[in-house]
Amino acid sequence: MNEKTSRTAEIRRIARVEQSRAERMLADLLLDLFAMPASDLRINYDQYSLNSLNGFFSCDGEDFFFKFHQEEGEEDMTGEYYRADILANAGLPVDQPVHMSVLPGEQILIYRRRNDPRFSDVLRELDLTDDPEERTRAIEAERNLSTKLLAVYRETLHPISVDEAAAEPIHRLFHERLIDPATRSFPGGRFADFYMGKTFRFPGVELGWDEFSHLKFVINGRRYGSSIGELFHAAYVRLNPSRLADNGGVVAHGDAHNANVWYTAVSGGKAQLSFFDPAFAGSNVPALLAEVKATFHNIFAHPFWLYDPAIADRTFKASVRRDADELHVETDWKLAPVRRSLLEVKAKHLWRPLLGELKQRALLPDDWRMVVRLALFxxxxxxxxxxxxxxxxxxxxxxxxFCVAVMAGSPPEHGSDDIGRFLDMIDPES
Incomplete structure (x- = not known):
């Protein structure tokens, strides 16, 4: 196998079509990397494993949990994955792996198996059936975690150089997905693979990329000023790692969606949260990016439309008509009560005081709203x-x-929406 081959990429590819073969390949990988003869190895399939693979196995009478995140072309990328020690040393609650490989194309974490649910599973149940008592417990756990995160961000916030900003692996979740990993050219990467030259099918409307990318959305009567194509280009320009040193750096997980967070019951009928899978953790994470993934994927991606599209299809209405250069959309999708509560906690206990700290230290760029919006998009x-x-x-x-994506990336020309109200809530000058 040559040095440019990613074994984890091949395992993910095979797992989609032949699970038993992928499990044998994983067992070989575990034996090669850690001298662990795995038995009863099982790959998990869930809606949150969009770019990763996880599962369970046993070895010498003990049970383990494995997980790896895999990006296209990562074997050609520089920078270090999986720096759990950075988070632990900063005082953040993080589950430490018992074995870890950071070799390009062979990056994988091994944890002792836990019986705790992920926070994502707890919240999904609340999306399906609201339980005020359980919702209160979950929101309190989120508030406590936000308090810890804010303390770490305040303590670790510092000016960073362009080179330090650019070296952080978090950019693989944003800018790196817009460009070709080998040539660094735009458009490329996932952006080109997913959308360019492709067909977009909506209820009663079918469009090619060249048409769709230039249309303006009018969502429930509110017109949004930027098209999908304009937002991708703006993100390519403004989220270039070389331009993100202006908001300082912090120690952060960077990808703390709630499928990377354990929900552990503790005494007094309470719960506490702890991270795992710190694939993109860093000590110079641009401060405005630190909480973006957690905010979008734990709040605005719900209920259902991103991770459970079939349920969203049954639960919500969405219709569209084209009128010249506009797409007029009517939908009854909205945030569930638990997501609104999470948003309020994130805004009040984390985002607003963090932005206030940035402003006080002259590290809050004038266009911070655009940076946050484009990253959310x-x-x-x-x-x-x-x-x-x-x-x-x-x-x-x-x-x-695509409606939620546009609302994330572009303010409406008139009126307000959930994301606009969130940005108003966190504005340190409001």
């Missing part, structure tokens, strides 16, 4: 192909998906 559009039929989306869920 890239969260859904490049985590998976949002087109109907490409993966799991239906025409209706795909329409909702």
């Amino acid at each position: 890239l969260c859904p559009t490049l985590v998976m192909d949002l087109r109907a039929g490409a993966r799991s989306h239906t025409p209706a869920s795909s329409l909702i998906a």
